[in-house]
Amino acid sequence: MQVVREQIMRALTLKPNSLDQFKSRLQNLSYTEILKIRQSERMNQEDFQSRPILELREKIQPEIMELIKQQRLNRLCEGTCFRKISSRRRQDKFWYCRLSPNHKVLHYGDLEESPQGEVPHDSLQDKLPVADIKAVVTGKDCPHMKEKGALKQNKEVLELAFSVLYESDEYLNFIAPDKHEYCVWTDGLNALLGKEMTSDYTKSDMDTLLSMEMKLRLLDLENIQIPEAPPPIPKEPSNYDFVYDCN
Helix, strand or coil, X not given: CHHHHHHHHHHHHCCCCCXXXXXXXXXXXXXXXXXXXXXXXXXXXXXXXXXXXXXXXHHHHHHHHHHHHHHHHHHHHHCEEEEEECCCCEEEEEEEEEECCCCCXXXXXXXXXXXXXXXXXXXXXXXXXXXXXXXXXXXXXXXXXXXXXXXXXXXXXXXXXXXXXXXXXXXXXXXXCCHHHHHHHHHHHHHHCCCCCCCHHHHHHHHHHHHHHHHHHCCCCCCCCCCCCCCCCCCCCCCCCCCCCCC
16 A cells, blocks of 8 residues: 555656546556665665664674675785886896785795796795784885885885885885785785775775665565575577567
8 A cells, every 4th residue: 555655646746737647657656666766765865874774884884894804815815926126127026925724824935937827835935924923014114115216216116015014123025016906915914913904995895895785685675585596597589580680
């Protein structure tokens, strides 16, 4: 009854000029269309500022942040190839770093050339226990960015630089291949240290995933049975006479 009433009220809001026009607009406002309108209205800014919605967002955010954290750590376990750049001239020398599956050790080592895939742990000569990491610094605070030379003047390289401080004054210096990898590694290293992930990439992921999760949870699924398995793929038609070439 509520849907029927809403259909009538919405049709009258459009101010039909005749009974036929009123009937036509009622037909356009099917049950499915009413649900879509409700969902759209529910997603507007005013609804998102209501107390129940804000409370739902606060409840979901930790779950989304944990999901992002696991994704970052999984990426660190896959590893990344970093290019070595000297202060005098750019050289095609590479090194690889990856996190162990138990998240306790960083394995790294030099490479002769850029790898085509993941590099196994046992082929990386050096190790750094995560427990020994004291801090992660970025940009101009990195030791290799404070050195005299071209690196200090290169803004693009400066934005991709980060360093891991361990022991007293020892550093493992990185220059990410791009901004995406920079965000992944700084987020992942901060997550290992129990610190907040603050990169633009994390903020973007949070907004996207939170928006999707909110829309899913606010769907009107009353009296709708959700199947546990996907529907079967239908058989191909006997012919394709219904396909037309409009060129």
